Amino acid sequence: MIPQADPSRRIARHRDAVIEAITAVVDGHEYILGSHVERFEEAFASSLGAAHGVGVNSGTDAIALALRATGIGRGDEVLVPALTAAGTAAAVLQAGATPRFVDVELSTRCLDLGATEAAVSGRTAAILAVHLHGHPIDMPRLLEIARHHSLVVIEDCAQAHGASFAGRAIGTFGTAAAFSFYPTKNLGCIGDGGAVITSDPGVAARVRSLRNYGWQDGRRLSATAAGNSRLDALQAAILLALLPHLDAGNAERRVLARRYREMLADSAVGLPAEHPGCVYHQFAITVARRDEIRRLLRERHGIGSAVHYDSPLHLQPAFADFADAPLPVSERLAREMISLPIQPEIANQAVDTIAAAVRSLVGPAERKAA
Ligand SMILES: Cc1ncc(COP(=O)(O)O)c(C=O)c1O
Structure with a gap:
């Protein structure tokens, strides 16, 4: 069986x-x-070209704390794409604000x-820019809209470690950016983890x-009511060890995406947009008869697949x-998308097999009459 992902x-x-x-943490007694x-925070922030990194316990908390720290809360509306992980919108509620879904x-x-611009209302305070599947949003255009309406921009980079737009790292455009280090992410640890970059x-x-x-200035005195969302030292040490391999992993993902595009070019699938700064956290094609194709991939070819996401928020x-x-559009994508395996440790050996299986199941693209 070829799994869809296997951290x-x-x-x-x-x-x-x-x-x-792990041994360094065990022996170092700093838990x-x-x-x-601190070393991971500095290394990760500087790898992106940002001044500060703050490790937290998940991507969801990274979004919620980034919102709170930029002054977003009760009574504020946050524009959120309808097609994203549940954590994106849950974090808006956690911060006390209200999500407003955009296609x-x-x-x-x-x-x-x-x-997004059409959805701005008198209560809109922020845009949550989710770089889904590792695809970088046109951030200069989004920032222009935000400036015009005086909105805060928070980037959700849970799926976009190392992505870029016009040569600039994704995560450095907004006032703050949230990352997740959930094990399957392009940079993932062996538990939960996240970071805010700003x-x-x-x-x-x-x-x-x-x-x-809510402690600050080294004093054990809560200035704000806040919980515990610390990044675990063990996860931080592992992330620091894996960070030097992120770019090579992303380069492998780009090669794999190119191969999928070549092999699926004349077949009846919809391909994701191509962008040189994409890091292909997922490679999601669209097909008719999606659930049947997934079942046949599994039963006939032993190929696992996933759907990100099968219900818009x-x-x-x-x-x-x-x-x-x-x-x-979100509703249609949720019905038609299939995330093919693209994790390099799986797909480096299997991309041709997977693409050939998809091609055989979906058939050729319909030729348009000349
Ligand atoms: C786009 C997006 N946002 C937010 C999250 C939440 O991250 P975490 O699972 O680390 O809380 C995820 C991960 O599932 C994600 O993919």
């Missing part, structure tokens, strides 16, 4: 470095915050910027305080209160 294969590939990192977390584009699967020292200081009971019970209109 243990990446850990196995870098096993010696990971074990060395909460301390030098492992995505068919090709990029990211916020439709025309629809070049604003005030935002960084507020996130640092909010992740640790406005159609999920938890967010039904915030659904005010159909969002047809």
